Amino acid sequence: MTDAGPTSRERYRAQVRAEIKQHAWEQIAAAGVPALSLNAIAKQLGMSGPALYRYFASRDELITALIRDAYRSIADTVRAAYDDGADLAGLAHVIRDWARGDPQRYFLIYGTPVPGYHAPDDTTAISFEVMSVLIEACGALGEGGSATPFDAHLDDHRAWAGGHPAPPAVLHRALSFWTRLHGVLSLELAGHFAGMLFDPDPLIDEEIAGLTPDGRG
Known part of the structure; x- marks a missing residue:
């Protein structure tokens, strides 16, 4: 049938x-x-x-649908890029291109939380898919560097990574990558570089270059 x-x-x-x-x-x-x-x-x-x-x-149900679509879009985009051979630096540019393609979509999921709104668990699960790919990419670089106190902390606090079993040093690199990339992306998309008269491309390249197997910036 x-x-x-x-x-x-x-x-x-x-x-x-x-x-x-x-x-x-x-x-x-x-x-x-x-x-x-x-x-x-x-x-x-x-x-x-x-x-x-x-x-x-309800309005919240509509917001949830928009958030779910946004997370699904970036999760599928990042996974496809990684499966096609993108390394960590390549993923940074893929995420940046995705964000610049629709800044409002980016800010809905990575900007200021919507007042009074609480996203359902399934949207968080989709966001874990993005982090899982980044942890895989960081793991491909090897552990590198010496252990830090924060590594030990991350070994016991993995909820943000969906409980991924990667070594703490790899989780540290993935988290550093995530926070540094989103820091510069948020500034760029909000227009804060516009009056500074420099190209943010080299800045992003330097941020990513700092996340090497020899250290975490």
């Missing part, structure tokens, strides 16, 4: 949900997440508020 695929009603529902999410991204780009309004989206789509709530029961 073959799979009949989605029904016309299911396809229509998926299409409307996609349109709602697109309008939500446009609202976020214009005024930020706090200004997100389901009623405003309903008016743009020519439907009533109650009709829209059949597709997303």
